[in-house]
Each structure stands twice: as structure tokens, then as C-alpha cells.
Amino acid sequence: MFKAIVINKDDKGYRAELDQLEESALPAGDVRVRVQYSTLNYKDGLAITGKGPVVRSFPMVPGIDFAGEVLESTSPEFKVGDAVLLNGWGVGEGHWGGLAQQARVKADWLIPLPKGFTAKQALAIGTAGYTAMLCVMALQKHGVKPADGEVLVTGAAGGVGSFAIALLSKLGFTVVASSGRPQEAEYLRSLGAAEVIDRSSLSEPGKPLARERWAAVVDSVGSHTLVNACAATKSEGAVAACGLAQGMDFPGTVAPFILRGVTLYGINSVTVPKAKRIAAYEQLSALVDLKTLDAISHEISLGEAIQYADALMKGNVRGRVIVDVNR
Missing domain, CATH: 3.40.50.720 (NAD(P)-binding Rossmann-like Domain)
Structure with missing residues (x-):
């Protein structure tokens, strides 16, 4: 079992709730990841609050990015224990995303965790x-x-x-x-x-x-x-x-x-080719001062993400919101 924010739309209306899920509920993909951190972005705010037509199928786990560790892989590109990062590719919209303790995705959507960053820093x-x-x-x-x-x-x-x-x-x-x-x-x-x-x-x-x-x-x-x-x-x-x-x-x-x-x-960040993604993170590694990351970001728990999504949509959130999905 693992915790996840789950969005549903049915006779009871549109709602986002913190839930417990079985591993078998995860969607198809060739890499299963133990998620360590995700974030709360404007698109996640739209999805969680229902204030924009972001979610394309239900139920949906939001979260358009995450960093974590490979638990299982049928792809030659990644092995168990690898540290990985994902941005975009429709996760959190048409494919279950990162506001959960586990995710299963396509290997093509992942890149190795950029050198010089911890998982938390990469998600900051x-x-x-x-x-x-x-x-x-x-x-x-x-x-x-x-x-x-x-x-x-x-x-x-x-x-x-x-x-x-x-x-x-x-x-x-x-x-x-x-x-x-x-x-x-x-x-x-x-x-x-x-x-x-x-x-x-x-x-x-x-x-x-x-x-x-x-x-x-x-x-x-x-x-x-x-x-x-x-x-x-x-x-x-x-x-x-x-x-x-x-x-x-x-x-x-x-x-x-x-x-x-x-x-x-x-600027479309969702489907950028892998080589360009890696090049972007190489520049980020050279330019980003880790002290700046502390100034720009703050951390919340998975359970707080729904409340913060509403504050984000009201324009009351500064900078980056990192979500520790394991607390």
C-alpha cells in the first residue's frame, strides 16, 4: 500500500482526497519508482482544485514532476536503485503523477538525477x-x-x-x-x-x-x-x-x-527531447546557487498539498513548494 492524492469526478462531484492505494492500481509503464519528492505547480493547482480542465481521465493522481529511486525496471536504461527525475510528459494529467509515494512510468520520460543535486534540490x-x-x-x-x-x-x-x-x-x-x-x-x-x-x-x-x-x-x-x-x-x-x-x-x-x-x-516543457532536458539541467547545475534554492522554496507534506493548491490558485504562494510525499 502507498499514499497518494487521488482526484475523482463522479456523481459526488469533483474532489481531491488523500488515499491509500495498492501497487496493482498503478498504470502501465516499464519503470516503477519510489517517489521521494514532488512539487506543487500551477498546473497541479488547476488539477486539484478543478479550476481548469487539466485532468483528462479519472481517477487521477496529480503531480507533474517527481524525483525518486527505481524500485523495478524492465528497461535496459534504468536499474533498481537508480536515482531518477521526471518533468512533464502528461503525468498528473493523462497518466498518474508524482503526488504519491509510488509511480509507474515509461523509461523514455525519465532522466538520471542530475549530478550535483540531491532529489530534494532537483525538485526545489x-x-x-x-x-x-x-x-x-x-x-x-x-x-x-x-x-x-x-x-x-x-x-x-x-x-x-x-x-x-x-x-x-x-x-x-x-x-x-x-x-x-x-x-x-x-x-x-x-x-x-x-x-x-x-x-x-x-x-x-x-x-x-x-x-x-x-x-x-x-x-x-x-x-x-x-x-x-x-x-x-x-x-x-x-x-x-x-x-x-x-x-x-x-x-x-x-x-x-x-x-x-x-x-x-x-516554451513547451512537457515533451522536450531528453538531450535538451539534460542540457538544461547541466546549465542549472552551473548557475543555481544552493542558497537560492532555500530562498525560493519551502517544503510541505503530502497531506498539506490539497490545502496549498487552493492557496496557490489564489496567488498566495511564493516561489516553489516542495512536497515530501513520505511525511
């Missing part, structure tokens, strides 16, 4: 930090340099935003953080933000083109915020979009793209 980074790194890699590929000017990070106090600030600052960029939580200004500056602006300056309908300010943008918010960020991006600048906290709509025009040559990069 989690999908949010890994996604932030993919955003930064897109800007690097575009050729954006610190000398080009300020980089805007929206949704700055969230997991992706927090990591984006820390990573970009470490690389020498001048980072401007946009947040709707003025009380987090000191926290954001401690991560490396040179300036903190109120999200209201970006979240309302704006002009097709605004004064050029940003050399680049990392956006986890979407909707009007993304549109306004694009409108104020400098000629030949780049915007990396990875989230939809404000909405998945894009109520804007093509003006920034055809009049200024702005490039919009869509």
Missing part, C-alpha cells in the same frame, strides 16, 4: 526552474546579451518567475520584475531584480506598439500582459512565453512582429 528546481531555464536558453539562442538592455520577467513571484530572475541575474542581465504582490519586492530584489514594477502597468489593454524598453521578456502570464510585453520589446528582441496565469488568450496585433522584428518563442 522542479518543473518551474527547468521551464525558466528553457526560457533563458531560448533567449541565449536568439543572441540576447546583457549589453542589449533590460529583461522583463512577469509573474515574478511565482516559481518560473523567481527562477528566471535568479538565472538571468547570474548571467549578468539587468532584470525588471513585474508582480501584483508589492509585499514581495524585497524578495524579488534578493533574487537579483534591479527594479520591481506593478503588474497593473501590463495587465490592462494597451497599444499595439509601446515605447521600446525590453531587450527580452520571460512571460508566464499570457493574455494582455504578454501582449503589452511584446509591444514594448525592442527591435529584433525576443519574448519567451511559457504560461497563462492571466489567460491563454492573446488579445493583440502582429505589429511588434512585423514592424519591429520581435520574435515570440513558445
Whole structure:
């Protein structure tokens, strides 16, 4: 038997509960893992609270990432005792995920636990930090340099935003953080933000083109915020979009793209090829200060995850939430 958060939708309604399950209940896969840590992400919040159509089949165990130890494997790639990490691939949505003490998944979805990180540290980074790194890699590929000017990070106090600030600052960029939580200004500056602006300056309908300010943008918010960020991006600048906290709509025009040559990069962290995942974690290993992980993250128990999911959806959670599934 093992503990898991289980989401059901039936005659009793939509609900998430902490439950005890048999190993035989696990879905198909060629690697069974003893999960040590998972995390609570925005997508997990949507799934647990039912505030978004994330879950595609029921019952479902949420948790879009996890780290743990291989218990059983029919894949030549992994053996019993191997330390492994998973981000994405639809776990917690269409396949049982990491908010449980055990998981069974496809070997292709796993990578070895990155060198230099414990399981807890890897999950302090989690999908949010890994996604932030993919955003930064897109800007690097575009050729954006610190000398080009300020980089805007929206949704700055969230997991992706927090990591984006820390990573970009470490690389020498001048980072401007946009947040709707003025009380987090000191926290954001401690991560490396040179300036903190109120999200209201970006979240309302704006002009097709605004004064050029940003050399680049990392956006986890979407909707009007993304549109306004694009409108104020400098000629030949780049915007990396990875989230939809404000909405998945894009109520804007093509003006920034055809009049200024702005490039919009869509960041999909779910189905990234294994080699690129490993490359992202190699950069994270070089850039992430372990003290920063402590500042960005805090730990909860599996039993607390349902309550925290509601707080996350209300915008009351800072940074990363690590879930120790064994307490």
C-alpha cells in the first residue's frame, strides 16, 4: 500500500482526497519508482482544485514532476536503485503523477538525477526552474546579451518567475520584475531584480506598439500582459512565453512582429527531447546557487498539498513548494 492524492469526478462531484492505494492500481509503464519528492505547480493547482480542465481521465493522481529511486525496471536504461527525475510528459494529467509515494512510468520520460543535486534540490528546481531555464536558453539562442538592455520577467513571484530572475541575474542581465504582490519586492530584489514594477502597468489593454524598453521578456502570464510585453520589446528582441496565469488568450496585433522584428518563442516543457532536458539541467547545475534554492522554496507534506493548491490558485504562494510525499 502507498499514499497518494487521488482526484475523482463522479456523481459526488469533483474532489481531491488523500488515499491509500495498492501497487496493482498503478498504470502501465516499464519503470516503477519510489517517489521521494514532488512539487506543487500551477498546473497541479488547476488539477486539484478543478479550476481548469487539466485532468483528462479519472481517477487521477496529480503531480507533474517527481524525483525518486527505481524500485523495478524492465528497461535496459534504468536499474533498481537508480536515482531518477521526471518533468512533464502528461503525468498528473493523462497518466498518474508524482503526488504519491509510488509511480509507474515509461523509461523514455525519465532522466538520471542530475549530478550535483540531491532529489530534494532537483525538485526545489522542479518543473518551474527547468521551464525558466528553457526560457533563458531560448533567449541565449536568439543572441540576447546583457549589453542589449533590460529583461522583463512577469509573474515574478511565482516559481518560473523567481527562477528566471535568479538565472538571468547570474548571467549578468539587468532584470525588471513585474508582480501584483508589492509585499514581495524585497524578495524579488534578493533574487537579483534591479527594479520591481506593478503588474497593473501590463495587465490592462494597451497599444499595439509601446515605447521600446525590453531587450527580452520571460512571460508566464499570457493574455494582455504578454501582449503589452511584446509591444514594448525592442527591435529584433525576443519574448519567451511559457504560461497563462492571466489567460491563454492573446488579445493583440502582429505589429511588434512585423514592424519591429520581435520574435515570440513558445516554451513547451512537457515533451522536450531528453538531450535538451539534460542540457538544461547541466546549465542549472552551473548557475543555481544552493542558497537560492532555500530562498525560493519551502517544503510541505503530502497531506498539506490539497490545502496549498487552493492557496496557490489564489496567488498566495511564493516561489516553489516542495512536497515530501513520505511525511
